[in-house]
Amino acid sequence: MNYWKEFSKGLLSDNPVLVMLLGMCSVLAVSTSVINALGMGFAATFVLVMANIVISSIRKIVPSNIRIPVYIVVIAGFVTIIELIMKAYVPDLYTSLGIFIPLIVVNCIILGRAEAFASKNGIIASLFDGLGMGLGYTIALCALAFFREVIGAGKLMGISLFGANFQPALIMILPPGAFITLGCMLAFLNKMQEKKAS
Amino acid sequence: MMSTNLGNLVVSSSPHIKTTTTISSAMRDVLIALTPALIVSLYYFRWASLSVILVSVIAAVLSEYIFQKATNQEVTINDYSAAVTGLLLAFTLPPNLPLWMVAIGSAASIIVAKQIFGGLGNNIFNPALIGRAILVASWPAAMTTWISPIDGVTTATPLGIIKEANTLxxxxxxxxxxxxxxxxxxxxxxxxxxxxxSLGETSAIALILGGLYLIYKGHVDWRIPGTYIGTVFVLTTIIGFATGQGVWYPVFHILTGGLLLGAFFMATDWVTTPITKKGRIIFGLGCGLLTVLIRLKGGYPEGVCYSILLMNCITPLIDRYTKAKVFGR
Structure with a gap:
């Protein structure tokens, strides 16, 4: 088993956001600032890694008829842990991410990896798969948030970049900005992919 | 098209009816129709109007050229459609808008609303109105700062005054x-x-002249502007008499705001509006209803831009349900 391959596929070639277009709801909603994107990305990565490990280790004793409810319970357990941790130690981030933290339970990247990978592979491979997918999600989220925050708020990580006279294009931190930016990123990446293939 | 010449008889497949109208000749007619409003705008807003219009048109044509060059497509700036989009966008902007915002709005019209969808004929939404909507969402303060004609003092639009008075x-x-x-x-x-x-929306007479020219030339079906303006008139007449303001009220609603500009030049865009006659009537009714609703009950004083964009969304649906039945079935 090539663990590096399992890890690296999530970063670009099978990136959950930019290639598989999974988990769009949270991606579009929380990418208004890089801080939010990092927080969301790490929360999702934690859940993804832990859920993958547990689901992989119980994969032989879970009857296949009820596997989805079992996976959901496992995922919900880890989401509750990360939710309570964030509420205790980073209350600001917790408030600004709001409903999207508990919604990690229904994030299709996590259930997708559980169903497509962890339930069929060993524990170590599942760990690397979860880590790669989680980092891929975080990178995509941060890239999207970078453009949206710089153009839409004139800031990066909450620090003003252009001085007081800069008038940011508010549309970029509104929902339409998320769709336009993501669309442009996907188009650019597909174009690059095409160039590489030809 | 295949055609065979048999002496004095030409055999060819359909279509048999041809027209001399081309995209560029039709777009030229639109530019001619916009001229009266352009002249009035230049007279009342002077340099503020001229600079916005020039920047908007140049940015539109330039972004079309650059995008088509960058994506290895045939450059179609000679069909005037980008120039028309730039001019129409300028007509919907406040006269003193910073010119870099005008340029961004104009580029957004062409690139986001038109070229990304595949260029002229493939766009879902009216490009000029998308440009305006993006600008309103991005810089709401600058997009709602208006100046009075001639002396250029900051003031409110008539519809803005009415909205403010209603709040008070x-x-x-x-x-x-x-x-x-x-x-x-x-x-x-x-x-x-x-x-x-906005630059081009103030003069009712100039817009009516331009609109009638387009209808006379056959580029515009009277049904859309007719039902659009008619719906607004009927609804505001009912409200005018119910609130005791009389016939002044509906006339005021028709002459002010972007209604005439929208009804004659934007709700009649060939690409983004229904092609069936019945569909055009539904389109006009919907636009009128939404405009009155946004003006009277919405958060914005003016609703022409959003009502046309919303109706653009359901144009394919309207076309599907108003398709003529095949004879005999």
């Missing part, structure tokens, strides 16, 4: 509302264009 009335400030309403321009001023507003 709802709060119980009758004197404040009365003072505001006293600032309303006369209907004559609104008719010739001596009011605050």
């Amino acid at each position: 009335q709802a709060l119980g400030d009758m004197t404040g509302a009365g003072n505001l309403l006293a600032q309303l321009p006369t209907l004559t001023d609104a008719f010739i264009g001596n009011i605050a507003g």
Whole structure:
């Protein structure tokens, strides 16, 4: 088993956001600032890694008829842990991410990896798969948030970049900005992919 | 197209009816139709108008050229469609808008609303209105700062005054509302264009002249502007008489704001509106209803832009349900 391959596929070639277009709801909603994107990305990565490990280790004793409810319970357990941790130690981030933290339970990247990978592979491979997918999600989220925050708020990580006279294009931190930016990123990446293939 | 020449008989497949109208000739007619409003705008807003219009048109044509070059497509700036989009966008902007915002809006119209969808004929939404919507969402303060004609003093649009007065009335400030309403321009001023507003929307007479020219030339079906303006007129007449303001009220709603510009030049865009006759009537009714709804009950004083964009969304649906039945079935 090539663990590096399992890890690296999530970063670009099978990136959950930019290639598989999974988990769009949270991606579009929380990418208004890089801080939010990092927080969301790490929360999702934690859940993804832990859920993958547990689901992989119980994969032989879970009857296949009820596997989805079992996976959901496992995922919900880890989401509750990360939710309570964030509420205790980073209350600001917790408030600004709001409903999207508990919604990690229904994030299709996590259930997708559980169903497509962890339930069929060993524990170590599942760990690397979860880590790669989680980092891929975080990178995509941060890239999207970078453009949206710089153009839409004139800031990066909450620090003003252009001085007081800069008038940011508010549309970029509104929902339409998320769709336009993501669309442009996907188009650019597909174009690059095409160039590489030809 | 295959055609065979048999002496004095030419055999060819359909279509058999041909026209000399081309995209560029039709677009030229639109530019001619926009000229009266352009002249009035230049007279009332002077340099503010000229600079916005020039920047908008140049940015539109340039972004079309650059995008088509960058994506290895045939460059189609000679069909005037980008110039028309730039001019129409400029007509919907406030006269003193910073020019870099004008350029961004114009580029957004062409690239986001038109070229990304595949260029002229493939766009879902009216490009000029998308440009305006993006600007309103991005810089709401600059997009709602208006100046008065000739002297260029910052002021409110007539529809803005009405909205503000309604808010004051709802709060119980009758004197404040009365003072505001006293600032309303006369209907004559609104008719010739001596009011605050977007560059090209102020002069009713110039827009009507341009619209009639397009209808006369056959580029525009009277059904869309007819039902659009008619719906607004009927609804505001009912409201005008119910609130005791009489016939002044519906006339005011027709002459002010972007209604005439939208009804004649934007709701009649060939690409983004229904092609069936019945569909065009539904489209006009929907636009009129949404415009009145946004003006009277919405958060914005003016609703023409969003009502046309919303109706653009359901144009394919309208076309599907108003398709003529095949004879005999």
